Amino acid sequence: MDMAVAITVLVAFASVALSSGEVYKVGDKAGWTTLGNVNYTAWAANKNFIVGDIIQFVYNKDFHNVAEVSLEDYKSCNAGSPKATYKSGNDSITLRTDGHYFFLCAVPGHCAVGQKVDIQVAKLAPSAAPSSPPEAVPPSNPATPPTEGTPPTEGPPQPQPSGASATAESRVVGFLMVVLAFAATFGGLMLPR
Ligand SMILES: [Cu+2]
Numbered sequence: 001m002d003m004a005v006a007i008t009v010l011v012a013f014a015s016v017a018l019s020s021g022e023v024y025k026v027g028d029k030a031g032w033t034t035l036g037n038v039n040y041t042a043w044a045a046n047k048n049f050i051v052g053d054i055i056q057f058v059y060n061k062d063f064h065n066v067a068e069v070s071l072e073d074y075k076s077c078n079a080g081s082p083k084a085t086y087k088s089g090n091d092s093i094t095l096r097t098d099g100h101y102f103f104l105c106a107v108p109g110h111c112a113v114g115q116k117v118d119i120q121v122a123k124l125a126p127s128a129a130p131s132s133p134p135e136a137v138p139p140s141n142p143a144t145p146p147t148e149g150t151p152p153t154e155g156p157p158q159p160q161p162s163g164a165s166a167t168a169e170s171r172v173v174g175f176l177m178v179v180l181a182f183a184a185t186f187g188g189l190m191l192p193r
Contacts, residue, residue, distance in 0.1 A: 021050075021052035021053040021054055022053050023054045023092070024053060024054070024056065025058060026043065026056065027043055031057075032057045032064055032115065033059060033060075033115070034064075034110050034113055038114070040114065041118065043117070044117055044118060049095055050095075050122050050123070051096065051097060051121060051122075053095050055092070055093050055095065055101075055119060056090070056093075057091045059089055059090075059105075061087055061088060061089035064105045064107055064110065064115070065086065065106050066085065066091055066093075066104075066105065067079050067082035067085045067104055067105070068083045068084040068101060069081075069082050069103070069104055071102060077112050079106035095119065097121065098121045098123045100118055100119065101118075101120075101121065102116070103117050103118075103119070104116035
């Protein structure tokens with residue numbers, strides 16, 4: 001029963017973690033910059049962005065900004081017609097749909113030296129999406145810990161047995177409480193004064 005409760009709690013936490021999304025700081029420690037030749041393509045390449053994740057651009061707003069652009073403008077480093085611009089120096093952008101997001105720094109010359117990033121967002125994992133087709137990308141589910149042996153049997157069938165044993169156990173606990181209360185009351189009454 002304790003194990004069942006533990007599993008239920010873990011599953012609940014995992015669901016919360018999955019639905020709230022991860023936060024990725026673009027460029028990690030380096031942030032969003034032209035210094036140090038940060039390779040933002042390489043930075044993005046080993047991430048599995050999914051819908052609901054947040055990317056965070058941290059930079060000195062006196063020198064940089066963030067513009068979301070089309071694929072064509074991304075390729076040509078054209079910042080003339082951005083879909084959106086950010087310039088706070090600490091911009092968090094929630095990835096609301098799957099597909100590509102193209103960002104570049106609109107300060108002249110910066111995109112050309114590599115201050116640009118292509119964020120590819122996978123569809124939500126099948127278990128978390130309300131109306132998901134089963135062809136969603138498997139690697140987008142890193143939060144699921146590998147369990148030894150029998151992961152499929154620990155899924156949906158679990159609540160019924162655990163609920164049943166929880167009910168049985170609570171009955172026992174309730175009965176013991178009654179017995180204790182009974183004993184305390186009558187034991188107290190029968191104590192010599
Ligand atoms: Cu810049």
